[in-house]
Amino acid sequence: MTAAPLANAGALARYRMMRRIRSFEERVGELFLKGGSAGSMLHLSIGEEAVVGLTDAMRDGDSFTTHHRGHGVFLGRGGDPNRMMAEIAGKEDGYCRGKGGSMHIADRALGHLGANAIVGGGIPHVVGAGLTYRNRGTGQISVAFFGDGAMSQGILYESMNMAALWRLPVIFCCINNQYGMGTRVDRSAGARDFPARAAAFGLAAARADGAQVEAVHDAARDLVAGAREGRPGFLEIDAYRFFGHARMDKSPYRTPEEEAEGRLRDPVATARARLLAEGQAAAPDLDRIDAEAGAEMDAALAHALATPPPPLSTMFQDVYAPGTPAPRPQAARLAAILAEELRA
Amino acid sequence: MTAAPLANAGALARYRMMRRIRSFEERVGELFLKGGSAGSMLHLSIGEEAVVGLTDAMRDGDSFTTHHRGHGVFLGRGGDPNRMMAEIAGKEDGYCRGKGGSMHIADRALGHLGANAIVGGGIPHVVGAGLTYRNRGTGQISVAFFGDGAMSQGILYESMNMAALWRLPVIFCCINNQYGMGTRVDRSAGARDFPARAAAFGLAAARADGAQVEAVHDAARDLVAGAREGRPGFLEIDAYRFFGHARMDKSPYRTPEEEAEGRLRDPVATARARLLAEGQAAAPDLDRIDAEAGAEMDAALAHALATPPPPLSTMFQDVYAPGTPAPRPQAARLAAILAEELRA
Amino acid sequence: MTDTTYREAIRQALLDGMEADRSVILMGEEVGLYGGAYGVTKGLIDLFGADRVIDTPISEPAIIGAAIGAAMTGLRPVAELMYVDFAGMAMDQIANQAAKSRYMFGGQIGVPMVLRTQGGTGRSAAAQHSQSLEAWVMHTPGLRLVMPATVNDAYHLLRGAMEQPDPVVVIEHKGLYTLKGALDTARPDAPWGQPATRRAGRDLVILTYSRMLHESLAAAERLAAAGVEAEVIDLRCLNPLDEGPLVDAVRRTGRAMVVTEAVVTGSVASELAAKLGELCFDWLEEPILRLGGEDIPIPVSPALERGSIPSADLIHDTALWLVTRKAPSWAA
Amino acid sequence: MTDTTYREAIRQALLDGMEADRSVILMGEEVGLYGGAYGVTKGLIDLFGADRVIDTPISEPAIIGAAIGAAMTGLRPVAELMYVDFAGMAMDQIANQAAKSRYMFGGQIGVPMVLRTQGGTGRSAAAQHSQSLEAWVMHTPGLRLVMPATVNDAYHLLRGAMEQPDPVVVIEHKGLYTLKGALDTARPDAPWGQPATRRAGRDLVILTYSRMLHESLAAAERLAAAGVEAEVIDLRCLNPLDEGPLVDAVRRTGRAMVVTEAVVTGSVASELAAKLGELCFDWLEEPILRLGGEDIPIPVSPALERGSIPSADLIHDTALWLVTRKAPSWAA
Numbered sequence A, B: 001m002t003a004a005p006l007a008n009a010g011a012l013a014r015y016r017m018m019r020r021i022r023s024f025e026e027r028v029g030e031l032f033l034k035g036g037s038a039g040s041m042l043h044l045s046i047g048e049e050a051v052v053g054l055t056d057a058m059r060d061g062d063s064f065t066t067h068h069r070g071h072g073v074f075l076g077r078g079g080d081p082n083r084m085m086a087e088i089a090g091k092e093d094g095y096c097r098g099k100g101g102s103m104h105i106a107d108r109a110l111g112h113l114g115a116n117a118i119v120g121g122g123i124p125h126v127v128g129a130g131l132t133y134r135n136r137g138t139g140q141i142s143v144a145f146f147g148d149g150a151m152s153q154g155i156l157y158e159s160m161n162m163a164a165l166w167r168l169p170v171i172f173c174c175i176n177n178q179y180g181m182g183t184r185v186d187r188s189a190g191a192r193d194f195p196a197r198a199a200a201f202g203l204a205a206a207r208a209d210g211a212q213v214e215a216v217h218d219a220a221r222d223l224v225a226g227a228r229e230g231r232p233g234f235l236e237i238d239a240y241r242f243f244g245h246a247r248m249d250k251s252p253y254r255t256p257e258e259e260a261e262g263r264l265r266d267p268v269a270t271a272r273a274r275l276l277a278e279g280q281a282a283a284p285d286l287d288r289i290d291a292e293a294g295a296e297m298d299a300a301l302a303h304a305l306a307t308p309p310p311p312l313s314t315m316f317q318d319v320y321a322p323g324t325p326a327p328r329p330q331a332a333r334l335a336a337i338l339a340e341e342l343r344a
Numbered sequence C, D: 001m002t003d004t005t006y007r008e009a010i011r012q013a014l015l016d017g018m019e020a021d022r023s024v025i026l027m028g029e030e031v032g033l034y035g036g037a038y039g040v041t042k043g044l045i046d047l048f049g050a051d052r053v054i055d056t057p058i059s060e061p062a063i064i065g066a067a068i069g070a071a072m073t074g075l076r077p078v079a080e081l082m083y084v085d086f087a088g089m090a091m092d093q094i095a096n097q098a099a100k101s102r103y104m105f106g107g108q109i110g111v112p113m114v115l116r117t118q119g120g121t122g123r124s125a126a127a128q129h130s131q132s133l134e135a136w137v138m139h140t141p142g143l144r145l146v147m148p149a150t151v152n153d154a155y156h157l158l159r160g161a162m163e164q165p166d167p168v169v170v171i172e173h174k175g176l177y178t179l180k181g182a183l184d185t186a187r188p189d190a191p192w193g194q195p196a197t198r199r200a201g202r203d204l205v206i207l208t209y210s211r212m213l214h215e216s217l218a219a220a221e222r223l224a225a226a227g228v229e230a231e232v233i234d235l236r237c238l239n240p241l242d243e244g245p246l247v248d249a250v251r252r253t254g255r256a257m258v259v260t261e262a263v264v265t266g267s268v269a270s271e272l273a274a275k276l277g278e279l280c281f282d283w284l285e286e287p288i289l290r291l292g293g294e295d296i297p298i299p300v301s302p303a304l305e306r307g308s309i310p311s312a313d314l315i316h317d318t319a320l321w322l323v324t325r326k327a328p329s330w331a332a
């Protein structure tokens, strides 16, 4: 343990969170290799940890939706790695009882209104949340997290327009990792200035360097403050997707050189270097943080592997609210027909 | 007949066309009052005649799609008032054999790829047409005409993005008549600068005064020239919807004062005044043009009322291409079951 | 109990629902100042203000999406899709988001919203404004679906929908807004979720809903004159479907027809015929017949439009055949 | 005749179609550089260039819309919707535009395009990436619908689709891409538009399509061992449907099951059961049974996912009951 003064506890906390995200995502990769994940649609947010600059500017009670690459955002807002990893493994102990998986994770208590496997699908939900907060004057905000790919989805513009029109406490956060699957952003965007698009709809819009969590945080603080007062915002986090789109993708559509360069823009390493350089933390502090994060996520992985899958009968639960009849299983339907037949 | 020199035959031709549109739309209103229209979903383009500034900048072979308020655009591109009015009356002699009506009129020969009753529905079709022209190097362009209401439809932004990305010979023309049904544009748009939105997607964008057909024409000529060279464009025509949304709407949501003021921005009257003021035409010339337009559209109205409706059996045609079996009529299906039953 | 219209009954349900529960909001295109494309929401913005009666831009996907988010966070939105035909733009939000959220999230997050819309023919509104798309909704687990045919149901089915913990799609019929009838706000025609027998009969059962109820009842009157007693059951609540009473009626009569306005292929009529065919096989004297819209887009010409959907005549003739084996003239 | 995979057969059809007709273009998300989310279009961009193999932004409505415009003006686009689940965003362009243009415009403007997509379970892809939405398509007049189950059909149904004058939706199955089988590019399994009898049998007929064909054939093998001969018919072309051969088979055997992976309520199975119930009533010994997916969203857990759709076991047990009246254990 060292005695170095932690001038900026917030920056150190953000470093810790980013490290936890990195470690979590690495364990998700292991889960897959061990055959323990539910499917292979696992999208790692490694390289995008600076989103913590925004999640950390939010408050308890604020809500959010994420895209398919949302583990980092969720952890940033307090997600429990055990229940997350269990969900990714399709286990009963997971956040969604093994029904949602990586792409459909949610936590009502933490304001996580849901990850979404439809590109852009969760974006309008924050508009609705914003309506609730505005109508009730609660001071909450709601944030939509999505990728650069969603910049091509019409529903984003419909949603931004509504937010601006109705002055909703809402933020749209585009985590631009430069790729939508194999398509680099210059092959999907007719013009590359995303904040300009948002501004044209009347939003306060900014871009921040995704290698610098503190830069993201600075931009985020302003936008969050504005949103709370009914000035909706848009934030582009300029990052790089370190690995393939999903677990099976080896990214043959981009060069190793580009990847190597992109990975230099590592928000975790950058934050570490800065904390050290500015004397805000000493190496052993950070090493301990790293080790703790690793151990925490090792445990989450072990838990996910060990905990049991959901029983078959749970399949019929949660289609409708408790108290309303569940759908009749097919076997029961066939048996009903059969029973009648035998009787007749 | 007068001897006044017609310095600008184009301007006079545009006047004539605008007058024809005005007269046509007035007859559509009469058709409805006479009970001769197929339904009441009739959207008159009175007040928006300056769109002729763009249709007149297009060439033979160029294609276009329109929205539900597209009579004027179609006439501007050469639509036959007889067949148009007959279609609006749901008659067999109409452009679409009485199947489409006012909101689904088309003319393959003139490049009219279809009016659309879905706000925004026809916009992406010009992107596809643009692909065809680009791939074949034909030099044609394709233009989407739509209202300010479609500025809230996500598919517009998806389409503009594609056009910019692929450098397509395409123009998006927003006829802003200040209203989508009862909603004035400031109640539907988070920010009011539509060309700025288009520019943010990489389009050449302009706004023109919809009371001045020549101003529209000037802007349109530039955009059309650019589009032919693969620089897609966006044009907002700033106009006013003189009457209700559709035939039944008396516009209680706006004041008579506002209406009176809006109607001062009359492109037909403005053009007439300008032609006279600049000595490009004498009043008798213009009176004759007006009278001719009126007579022509009287004839179209009479034709539409007189010509017969389609026979019932045509209902089953055109679901699929000729040569492929038509859907079996229900009566035939029931009769087939019945016949078997009787036999059995 | 008062005499009123289908339109007024819906408006009354919205009004009563909004007074009963401050979390209810309305949102959609033209629901405020304009009062609704069919005048259903007239004046409600004056009563409840623009925060609770929200005119939206023409953005169907985001309207439904915003309603979902509002529902997730504590409001009870009644979102309006002006025509069910526009569902094509919003089916992702309807079927992938609203319908599946509770399930995907393991029961954590419900979406207590109502989607009001209207469909059907009768106004020469052509192929993109006249469809009956309830089959798309019915094929989507997680959604509930009700379709009122009467004035009283216009009120009660909507009121009930506003109290459900899960998304309910309410499809009105554009041809019924001016229908007159009795409204008793204290007494529904039947409990929410159950079918209603609109006419008793021993010879065959006609299963139907929405506007086709009235064609079916008209046919049944004429059948009675010919000595054939048709039972007419109004499904009302299509999904989940309370099949018990339908099964009982079909078994009792041994003959059944399902009548809908939708394109017959892949329709609710097909679902009903299939299901009842399974459950009533040994009781059936004749095949369960489907009567539906022709398998074509809706043409704008009034005559073609009318000709493309079942009429009381067609229902009558077909029913007569089912019972008396007397072939109608068109079956020659 | 070569042995290849379903994936390769589709790729070959695209390749041959593009070589045969210069107006054919491919467009969709990741169809170019990436080679398709399931690797189907690998390398085609190198062969035909970026003008004919067009990587699009993630804009499903505009992708389909652009394909429509291209088709209207002379190209023959094969647009790809990466997952049929995304149809929800694009149903307006599919059902209101592509399907209805020819009709609304009185026959003037056809839309000769193909919409390739894929559906189904088997990869733990969860509720928004595993659906079988063919019922939505089938309920839309103006569309044609084919769903290949075999390697040879993967080629021929797509090639045939690329020659149709009207929009064709081709729904592949994500669980079949690695299926191996014989491809004879000169000889389809049956003419385009018609069903194929995959196994003859006298005791009952199983009507199915797409991946459920293979479960059905596996069940039929086991049934044969028990002395029950099931005929297995692969629908292949679902709309318009060539009902003649189906009617013949059902009348011949008097017993029928329809097996699909889709949610059973409102499914193609319902349509088939209803239609054949009408046309085969007097020949039926037993009700036409529907086997389909459970009426739930698809859960991500592999065990739950598998448990939610019909298995060879379920098909076998149910068929055995239909023929022998021997109740399966789960019906106790």
Ligand SMILES: Cc1ncc(C[n+]2csc(CCOP(=O)(O)OP(=O)(O)O)c2C)c(N)n1
Pocket: A043, A067, A068, A069, A117, A118, A119, A120, A146, A147, A148, A149, A150, A151, A177, A179, A180, A181, A241, A245, D029, D058, D060, D082, D086, D089
């Ligand atoms: C509506 C829709 N279209 C396509 C897909 C398939 N898909 C999944 S992720 C993805 C790329 C998304 O890119 P981006 O938004 O940048 O997010 P990233 O994966 O880079 O985090 C695509 C095309 C989808 N899931 N949903």
Ligand SMILES: Cc1ncc(C[n+]2csc(CCOP(=O)(O)OP(=O)(O)O)c2C)c(N)n1
Pocket: B043, B067, B068, B069, B117, B118, B119, B120, B146, B147, B148, B149, B150, B151, B177, B179, B180, B181, B241, B245, C029, C058, C060, C082, C086, C089
């Ligand atoms: C997708 C869709 N949503 C809603 C409607 C109903 N509607 C028809 S016209 C209209 C207003 C359109 O306004 P605008 O685009 O400005 O065109 P204008 O009528 O002013 O010419 C609306 C909401 C529709 N036809 N399609």
Ligand SMILES: [Mg+2]
Pocket: A147, A148, A149, A175, A176, A177, A178, A179, A180, A181
């Ligand atoms: Mg990305």
Ligand SMILES: [Mg+2]
Pocket: B147, B148, B149, B175, B176, B177, B178, B179, B180, B181
């Ligand atoms: Mg307008």
